Amino acid sequence: MSARGADDNITVLTAMEFNVSQPSIDVINALKSVLSENQVSTEASILESYGQDWTRFTQPAPLAVVFPRTTDEVADVVKFARAQDVALVPSGGRTGLSGGAVAANGEIVVSLDKLNTIHPVNNIDRTIRVGAGAITQTIQEAADEAGLFYPVDFASSGSSQIGGNIATNAGGINVIRYGMTREWVAGLTVVTGTGEVLELNRGLMKNNTGLDFRHLFIGSEGVLGFITEATLKLCSPPKDPTVLVLGLADMDAIMQVLQRIQATTPLLAYEFFSELAVSKVVEHAGVARPFETQTPFYALIEFERDGEETETVVFEAVEACMEEGWVLDAVMSQSVAQAKALWRLREDISETITRWTPYKNDISSTVSKVPQLLSAVDEVVHDHYPDWEVCWYGHIGDGNLHLNILKPDDLDISDFKARCGEVSIDIFKAIQALGGSVSAEHGVGTLKAPYLEYTRTESEIASMRAIKAIFDPDGIMNPGKIFTAD
Numbered sequence: 001m002s003a004r005g006a007d008d009n010i011t012v013l014t015a016m017e018f019n020v021s022q023p024s025i026d027v028i029n030a031l032k033s034v035l036s037e038n039q040v041s042t043e044a045s046i047l048e049s050y051g052q053d054w055t056r057f058t059q060p061a062p063l064a065v066v067f068p069r070t071t072d073e074v075a076d077v078v079k080f081a082r083a084q085d086v087a088l089v090p091s092g093g094r095t096g097l098s099g100g101a102v103a104a105n106g107e108i109v110v111s112l113d114k115l116n117t118i119h120p121v122n123n124i125d126r127t128i129r130v131g132a133g134a135i136t137q138t139i140q141e142a143a144d145e146a147g148l149f150y151p152v153d154f155a156s157s158g159s160s161q162i163g164g165n166i167a168t169n170a171g172g173i174n175v176i177r178y179g180m181t182r183e184w185v186a187g188l189t190v191v192t193g194t195g196e197v198l199e200l201n202r203g204l205m206k207n208n209t210g211l212d213f214r215h216l217f218i219g220s221e222g223v224l225g226f227i228t229e230a231t232l233k234l235c236s237p238p239k240d241p242t243v244l245v246l247g248l249a250d251m252d253a254i255m256q257v258l259q260r261i262q263a264t265t266p267l268l269a270y271e272f273f274s275e276l277a278v279s280k281v282v283e284h285a286g287v288a289r290p291f292e293t294q295t296p297f298y299a300l301i302e303f304e305r306d307g308e309e310t311e312t313v314v315f316e317a318v319e320a321c322m323e324e325g326w327v328l329d330a331v332m333s334q335s336v337a338q339a340k341a342l343w344r345l346r347e348d349i350s351e352t353i354t355r356w357t358p359y360k361n362d363i364s365s366t367v368s369k370v371p372q373l374l375s376a377v378d379e380v381v382h383d384h385y386p387d388w389e390v391c392w393y394g395h396i397g398d399g400n401l402h403l404n405i406l407k408p409d410d411l412d413i414s415d416f417k418a419r420c421g422e423v424s425i426d427i428f429k430a431i432q433a434l435g436g437s438v439s440a441e442h443g444v445g446t447l448k449a450p451y452l453e454y455t456r457t458e459s460e461i462a463s464m465r466a467i468k469a470i471f472d473p474d475g476i477m478n479p480g481k482i483f484t485a486d
């Protein structure tokens, strides 16, 4: 199919013409009558960027990308997709790392970009009502202007959207104090797979009226329906957050230090990273080393400096840890700028190592079992690939480790992927043996779907599928995510 330009001698090729059939073109044209013409895109560059998230292992191939402006328009798109039997993929900031927002099979991508209204903060309820497409950082700033705080935070908060955060129950760097996104959702508007609009919990603090579907949709990765708006809880901001970076002797020291410091000081964050991670951000992101001493692991601790007394208590704890030989060197921020600079050591890791197309795993156990988890998994990886670089970091105070195996420069990406796949099963068996999780905070998406059984039982998975069938009877909502195809 070639479209002809005004001058009949010039053939204008559009992106669709290479691989889109006539029935698909009919679907696209019909879609343009459901929304307006400029809310439907088939431009190659839009298909490419909206058809994938930060997971770079899949070739995007959506049919079209649509940009609804209201919940009702999302509902119209869902009803249309049902009638046409076309699958839908929700799209937020596309910062996901599990392939949860990947459209590789002719789906219609539903971008929530235009549903980005941020309503004024309600200071009495201490809530804020936002569209699913609102950027996390913009919400944090709106809360800040009203003297309040939205505490769920991570490196991608400048581009991630709240709808995606809720759909994946995002965690991040302050979970040890504030919990995951789930804790901060007071109400949700969702469009189910039948095109029905549900108002869940309506911002109520107390509402004991049976099953709370809000919690079913949080973390459901778009397989039941799409979140279009949310009411978020806010809290008072922490006082003078202060950062401490410690150089640690070994893995065991990380847990000993956590226990010692937490015994006297409530923490806002307890993160860890390896020397390899530090060397990468120092070399490639221009981040300064915290101190001269190089140690196998580092801990980044954040706490509220509530007067001199807290500082003295923390100093005493660090000194005690040094005497034990757990801590080899330490530095503490004296200003907001210094705290931010130290955070870069941790927050810049993920983006810095993308150049090695890492094979990612986001795993967890109970906090006390973390050293066992790390050594069991590290052993599996090193047994198979003694020469490969393995970059460890994560939210260790939450029992959450990020394992990134870096691709050697001379290895082709598909060979690398295949070889990493070979060790996956052994890694997941080790996690299962410790009662841990194959996805702590990034979600299941497409990447972890084949391994769900290592964390959830057969009967749990069957129940999840049955619940999906209630809200999405035609199986059009984000297929292939969480569950593998039947």
Ligand code: 2HG
Pocket: 097, 155, 172, 347, 350, 351, 360, 361, 362, 394, 395, 402, 403, 404
């Ligand atoms: C982080 O904690 C993110 O930095 C990304 O969850 C983790 O890149 C990763 O593996």
Ligand code: ZN
Pocket: 172, 394, 395, 402, 441
């Ligand atoms: Zn993380």
